[in-house]
Amino acid sequence: MASDEILKAVFPLLEGTDLAACMAVCKQWQNIAQDDYFWKCVCAKKWPSTCKNSPPPITYQKLFKTFYKRENNRTLLPPRISLQDLEFYIDFWADGNLLFSQVVPGPALQKGNWTPPPGISPEYKLTLPVKPQFSVPYSQSVSVSVLVARKDTNKVASVIHDATFDYIERSSCRALAYDYLVISPAYPFVSGIRAWIALLFIEDGDDGDIDVFGIEMDFCDAANSEEEVLWLLDMLDWK
Amino acid sequence: MTSSKTIVLRSSDGATFEVDEAVALHSLMIKHRIETGGADSTTIDVPEVTGNTLSKVIEYCKKHVEAPNSDDLKSFDTDFVKVDQAVLCHLAKASYYMNIKGLLDLSSKTIADMFKGKTVEQIRETFHIKNDFTPEEEEELRKENSWNLFV
Numbered sequence: 001m002a003s004d005e006i007l008k009a010v011f012p013l014l015e016g017t018d019l020a021a022c023m024a025v026c027k028q029w030q031n032i033a034q035d036d037y038f039w040k041c042v043c044a045k046k047w048p049s050t051c052k053n054s055p056p057p058i059t060y061q062k063l064f065k066t067f068y069k070r071e072n073n074r075t076l077l078p079p080r081i082s083l084q085d086l087e088f089y090i091d092f093w094a095d096g097n098l099l100f101s102q103v104v105p106g107p108a109l110q111k112g113n114w115t116p117p118p119g120i121s122p123e124y125k126l127t128l129p130v131k132p133q134f135s136v137p138y139s140q141s142v143s144v145s146v147l148v149a150r151k152d153t154n155k156v157a158s159v160i161h162d163a164t165f166d167y168i169e170r171s172s173c174r175a176l177a178y179d180y181l182v183i184s185p186a187y188p189f190v191s192g193i194r195a196w197i198a199l200l201f202i203e204d205g206d207d208g209d210i211d212v213f214g215i216e217m218d219f220c221d222a223a224n225s226e227e228e229v230l231w232l233l234d235m236l237d238w239k
Numbered sequence: 240m241t242s243s244k245t246i247v248l249r250s251s252d253g254a255t256f257e258v259d260e261a262v263a264l265h266s267l268m269i270k271h272r273i274e275t276g277g278a279d280s281t282t283i284d285v286p287e288v289t290g291n292t293l294s295k296v297i298e299y300c301k302k303h304v305e306a307p308n309s310d311d312l313k314s315f316d317t318d319f320v321k322v323d324q325a326v327l328c329h330l331a332k333a334s335y336y337m338n339i340k341g342l343l344d345l346s347s348k349t350i351a352d353m354f355k356g357k358t359v360e361q362i363r364e365t366f367h368i369k370n371d372f373t374p375e376e377e378e379e380l381r382k383e384n385s386w387n388l389f390v
Contacts, residue, residue: 003332005332005335005336006328006331006332006335006347006350009331009335009343009347010331010347010350010351010354013347013348013351014351014354015354015355017356018351018354018355018356018357020384021354021357021358021359021362021384022354022362023380023384024359024372024377024380024381024384025359025362025363025366025368025370026363026368026369026370026371026372027371027372029368
């Protein structure tokens with residue numbers, strides 16, 4: 001029914017999405033519709049400038065299929081590091097006294113490695129149980145530093161530099177501190193992304209102390225999954 | 240000023256149609272045949288076209304040759320292509336072989352409009368096309384076309 005001649009007369013008149021559908025109808029149609037000439041006709045309607053003078057560096061078919069609509073979801077490439085490659089140096093101070101100081105391997109921070117007490121929210125956070133638990137008087141100012149080392153390149157970067165827990169969220173039993181990440185100059189225009197760190201505590205009723213049983217670290221400004229966090233850490237200014 | 244000379248057109252199934260030469264010349268293929276065929280070419284064979292289709296093609300040519308500036312030419316054209324898909328394809332094919340640009344453009348555009356927004360399955364149904372891809376090939380095509388909503 002539809003001979004080659006008719007198809008060749010009709011295809012130049014089709015919209016790109018219709019032409020693409022034709023490529024899946026049957027082998028004869030696929031053969032004919034593949035000819036970039038018809039895709040040039042499609043592109044001529046949308047971007048006439050691409051059909052003037054010399055052709056663009058990619059085929060008209062690829063041009064149309066790639067750009068015909070705004071790209072919305074971009075999938076992340078697999079990160080170059082894994083938690084296995086990382087070690088975190090975490091230090092907490094209260095008014096000059098060292099409260100907690102540990103080298104934590106990446107996998108120990110993986111979400112789900114321990115079961116927090118009920119009521120803790122499920123966003124992507126690097127979490128760590130604090131053992132042994134430590135207590136801090138409510139009145140004291142607590143500060144934290146976190147450095148991270150990577151085994152693949154043997155370099156170190158700063159995650160949090162001397163941030164204080166200024167913000168206490170009593171309803172969720174969290175004390176929060178943050179610091180802005182220092183990103184490598186290889187990634188210009190990236191700024192304003194914070195590392196957040198929370199102390200998870202139970203209020204010790206009588207003596208005004210808080211008992212810290214866990215730590216959570218997250219980068220919710222930009223990263224909300226393990227893959228995204230790993231990419232973000234990869235982008236730090238490693239030295 | 241119409242010429243009194245007539246031409247006989249013979250379809251693939253032997254049907255003959257006598258038309259004014261001016262009307263026949265609307266087909267560039269026939270024009271070429273007449274110009275190169277010598278003085279005796281009064282019967283032209285059109286083996287690519289059946290009688291049914293040829294009669295419709297002649298109807299088109301007649302209207303366009305005899306009343307090219309009439310106000311109702313546009314509505315004539317619109318109504319002319321209100322035919323079923325099979326007839327439309329025959330018209331397109333005939334206009335291609337007989338080199339009648341106006342009719343080719345008209346029928347191609349009408350056919351092109353039938354594709355708008357159709358899925359692959361719907362296209363196959365409309366044009367009675369058999370799917371000759373293997374299931375594996377179809378899967379491959381589906382993946383390749385995942386950018387496209389209509390596949």
